[in-house]
Amino acid sequence: MSYNVNTIIANTEALLKLRHDETLISTTPQRLHDCLGTAVMMAINENWTASKKRRESNRKAYYFSAEYLMGRLVYSNLFNLGILDQVKAALAQKGVNLAELEDIEDAALGNGGLGRLAACFLDSAVTCGIPLSGYGLRYRFGLFKQSFDERGSQKEEADDWTRYGDPWSYRRDKHAVKVKFADQTVIAVPYDMPIIGYNTDNIGTLRLWQCEPERELDFDAFNAQDYARALAEKNKAEDITRVLYPNDSTYEGKQLRIKQQYVLCSASLQDILRVYRSTHGSDLSGLSRFVAVQLNDTHPAMSIPELIRLLMADGMEFEQAFQVAKNTFSYTNHTVMSEALEKWNLDLLASVVPEIVEIIKKIDARCRADHPELFIIKDHQAHMANLSVYVSTAVNGVAEIHSEILKRDLFKDWYAVYPKRFQNKTNGITPRRWLGLCNPELTKLLEQYVSPGFLTRLDWLQVLKPLVDSEIVEQFNQVKRAKKEQLCQVIAKREGVELNPDFVFDVQVKRLHEYKRQLMNALSIMDIYLSLKDGSLTDFTPTVFVFGAKSAPGYQRAKAIIRYINQVAKRINNDPDVADRMKVVFVQNYNCSYAEHIIPAADISEQISPAGTEASGTGNMKFMLNGAVTLGTLDGANVEIVEQAGKENNYIFGATVEELESIRDTYDPMAIYNADAHIRRAVDTLVDGTVPTDDELKELHHALLHGASWHKADHYYTLKDFASYQAARLQANRDYRDRQAFGRKCLMNVASAGKFSSDRTIRQYAEEIWHV
Ligand code: 26Q
Numbered sequence: 001m002s003y004n005v006n007t008i009i010a011n012t013e014a015l016l017k018l019r020h021d022e023t024l025i026s027t028t029p030q031r032l033h034d035c036l037g038t039a040v041m042m043a044i045n046e047n048w049t050a051s052k053k054r055r056e057s058n059r060k061a062y063y064f065s066a067e068y069l070m071g072r073l074v075y076s077n078l079f080n081l082g083i084l085d086q087v088k089a090a091l092a093q094k095g096v097n098l099a100e101l102e103d104i105e106d107a108a109l110g111n112g113g114l115g116r117l118a119a120c121f122l123d124s125a126v127t128c129g130i131p132l133s134g135y136g137l138r139y140r141f142g143l144f145k146q147s148f149d150e151r152g153s154q155k156e157e158a159d160d161w162t163r164y165g166d167p168w169s170y171r172r173d174k175h176a177v178k179v180k181f182a183d184q185t186v187i188a189v190p191y192d193m194p195i196i197g198y199n200t201d202n203i204g205t206l207r208l209w210q211c212e213p214e215r216e217l218d219f220d221a222f223n224a225q226d227y228a229r230a231l232a233e234k235n236k237a238e239d240i241t242r243v244l245y246p247n248d249s250t251y252e253g254k255q256l257r258i259k260q261q262y263v264l265c266s267a268s269l270q271d272i273l274r275v276y277r278s279t280h281g282s283d284l285s286g287l288s289r290f291v292a293v294q295l296n297d298t299h300p301a302m303s304i305p306e307l308i309r310l311l312m313a314d315g316m317e318f319e320q321a322f323q324v325a326k327n328t329f330s331y332t333n334h335t336v337m338s339e340a341l342e343k344w345n346l347d348l349l350a351s352v353v354p355e356i357v358e359i360i361k362k363i364d365a366r367c368r369a370d371h372p373e374l375f376i377i378k379d380h381q382a383h384m385a386n387l388s389v390y391v392s393t394a395v396n397g398v399a400e401i402h403s404e405i406l407k408r409d410l411f412k413d414w415y416a417v418y419p420k421r422f423q424n425k426t427n428g429i430t431p432r433r434w435l436g437l438c439n440p441e442l443t444k445l446l447e448q449y450v451s452p453g454f455l456t457r458l459d460w461l462q463v464l465k466p467l468v469d470s471e472i473v474e475q476f477n478q479v480k481r482a483k484k485e486q487l488c489q490v491i492a493k494r495e496g497v498e499l500n501p502d503f504v505f506d507v508q509v510k511r512l513h514e515y516k517r518q519l520m521n522a523l524s525i526m527d528i529y530l531s532l533k534d535g536s537l538t539d540f541t542p543t544v545f546v547f548g549a550k551s552a553p554g555y556q557r558a559k560a561i562i563r564y565i566n567q568v569a570k571r572i573n574n575d576p577d578v579a580d581r582m583k584v585v586f587v588q589n590y591n592c593s594y595a596e597h598i599i600p601a602a603d604i605s606e607q608i609s610p611a612g613t614e615a616s617g618t619g620n621m622k623f624m625l626n627g628a629v630t631l632g633t634l635d636g637a638n639v640e641i642v643e644q645a646g647k648e649n650n651y652i653f654g655a656t657v658e659e660l661e662s663i664r665d666t667y668d669p670m671a672i673y674n675a676d677a678h679i680r681r682a683v684d685t686l687v688d689g690t691v692p693t694d695d696e697l698k699e700l701h702h703a704l705l706h707g708a709s710w711h712k713a714d715h716y717y718t719l720k721d722f723a724s725y726q727a728a729r730l731q732a733n734r735d736y737r738d739r740q741a742f743g744r745k746c747l748m749n750v751a752s753a754g755k756f757s758s759d760r761t762i763r764q765y766a767e768e769i770w771h772v
Contacts, residue, residue: 037167069110071592152566428758459754548590
């Protein structure tokens with residue numbers, strides 16, 4: 001492998017001339033991106049074709065996911081090809097700054113953790129040479145763009161991510177397939193994205209389906225001058241893949257969502273069967289010997305009845321089709337929260353995909369016959385998680401504690417019958433994007449102590465542990481300082497807030513949800529602020545508190561929390577009394593690319609969900625790898641992070657799962673509120689005019705104070721964990737001042753992050769589930 005940078009630059013220039021009659025200098029960042037991307041696609045073309053050829057007749061795994069949060073591809077692709085610095089230098093010579101491409105939009109075809117995990121897995125699989133292809137949906141609009149208005153309320157805007165072109169995918173008309181619904185038939189057209197591995201000629205494929213009408217225009221209606229009707233069919237088809245559902249924690253029983261899911265399932269399976277037949281012949285009974293399909297949560301679970309339907313249409317009996325499906329699919333669960341578990345009303349489902357309902361009923365009957373205590377259908381609803389457990393080879397959670405909770409709680413009855421089916425696959429992150437690309441400074445430092453090449457052998461980082469001395473810590477602290485300066489510039493430009501890089505950077509970035517407890521963080525900040533004001537808190541290291549989060553547009557409580565935090569920020573940032581000691585900034589439109597700036601600059605990583613609620617978390621791993629300490633609960637992968645890095649190098653607080661379970665019915669937040677003046681003072685700022693209040697903030701206040709049994713109440717134990725959170729947070733804040741000791745903790749985290757490479761995760765899937 002060696003890619004010729006001169007050829008890529010020359011082709012970029014030729015394309016700019018051909019398409020726009022422009023030069024590198026005269027063009028826009030968007031057009032430069034489009035042409036540079038195309039030139040890279042030309043360069044990898046041969047390798048891509050060869051990679052597909054090599055895999056043709058072998059056993060393969062397929063990742064089915066409704067979401068892929070790819071982020072910005074230009075830098076990561078150049079980085080993985082090993083030519084980022086050369087391209088940068090070559091362009092610089094011609095007077096062009098590659099940093100201009102910071103304006104290019106992310107491919108945000110995902111909400112958060114689950115979608116980003118899918119993207120990290122593709123990077124790891126191709127880098128490790130594991131035969132894995134992705135199937136998904138090509139939404140016309142990705143996750144909305146977020147801004148805040150004067151009041152600090154979230155505003156959403158459509159994410160027209162392909163407006164200036166999408167050089168990173170090719171339309172493959174010849175593999176388009178038909179997908180039939182009760183009321184319409186559409187064409188699903190695949191767009192293929194190359195997945196460029198790191199330091200390898202191997203190139204994988206992400207195939208994304210886009211819905212189009214069978215015919216572009218209804219000419220009868222057109223000729224009758226009924227233009228609206230003439231276009232109606234086209235719109236109705238395109239509507240299906242028009243927009244990503246911006247919800248990441250509560251499922252919505254919407255017909256359009258069923259159609260999205262069914263297109264993903266049906267089109268992908270038709271495609272897999274086409275390839276299978278072309279290499280293995282028309283007998284589909286051996287399918288599962290060559291095909292393993294991983295379901296990324298239940299969003300693609302209709303694949304199970306759809307495969308059975310396709311096999312039966314091919315002449316197979318139900319029982320045999322059932323066995324083939326069972327041996328083909330495996331299912332990953334990403335949440336234990338009941339409101340996120342998909343349950344489809346059978347009438348609604350039948351109004352869209354009637355044949356699928358018939359097959360689900362057969363599966364339910366088979367299940368109930370064998371195991372009267374188990375069910376797929378209950379109260380006229382299809383439980384997609386149960387379906388996925390029943391018809392699969394393996395079921396896994398995404399962190400040890402989560403996988404245990406699945407066995408003990410959510411799938412207790414299933415575990416009793418199928419104990420061997422249940423596995424754990426602790427999540428991971430790709431070290432290429434989340435260290436090599438976003439933190440070249442730290443990567444370079446680490447290369448001096450760990451052999452170069454550690455980005456594909458992340459466990460090598462542990463050789464650092466005995467080497468950590470005052471000199472390395474000093475070098476690490478300098479890198480951290482540089483990353484903070486860079487972030488300060490980004491934030492000044494985008495948010496108009498000036499920050500001091502000498503401050504502690506305390507960061508919580510993730511989707512906004514009550515269970516993630518951004519509100520607890522904000523109340524704690526309020527308590528710190530008021531304690532600085534009244535002089536009771538003197539031993540405090542100046543701190544910037546950074547938030548980044550999108551709320552689902554219809555999630556009113558989450559939106560109220562955003563507004564409150566923005567009001568808190570405004571109040572604190574405008575108070576000259578504390579200007580030298582604290583700042584609060586809630587960045588707008590937090591996304592993958594913003595994360596790449598923020599995470600390397602963090603000192604403290606906030607991972608503060610109540611134990612048992614966050615399935616894994618993956619942001620926690622990104623912070624760890626970039627040398628932040630975790631301020632967190634014993635939840636999700638935090639448990640394994642401190643297991644690897646040591647409790648002494650992190651700040652763990654709060655109740656354990658067992659403790660929370662034991663107080664579930666007796667939790668009395670009012671008693672805590674009455675007993676603690678600090679909590680009272682902080683919580684009351686929601687309603688007492690410290691910041692502008694409103695009905696929704698009053699409702700939040702009410703909810704915090706009423707026990708978990710009341711329906712409008714805090715199920716997330718905010719007040720329960722508050723005191724221990726505040727103590728741990730202030731401890732970390734004081735410890736920071738010993739720059740050597742704190743830097744050492746950070747580096748011990750870096751050295752312990754090897755386990756959290758998605759290379760390790762994907763190898764475990766390959767060996768323990770897919771057998772590829
Ligand atoms: C479902 C039905 C209808 C509309 C939307 C949805 C939907 C979409 C996305 C439901 C859930 C999601 C996303 C869930 C998610 O991101 N879960 C996170 O997955 C990560 C990767 O495993 C974990 O690290 C996180 O703990 C988990 O919250």
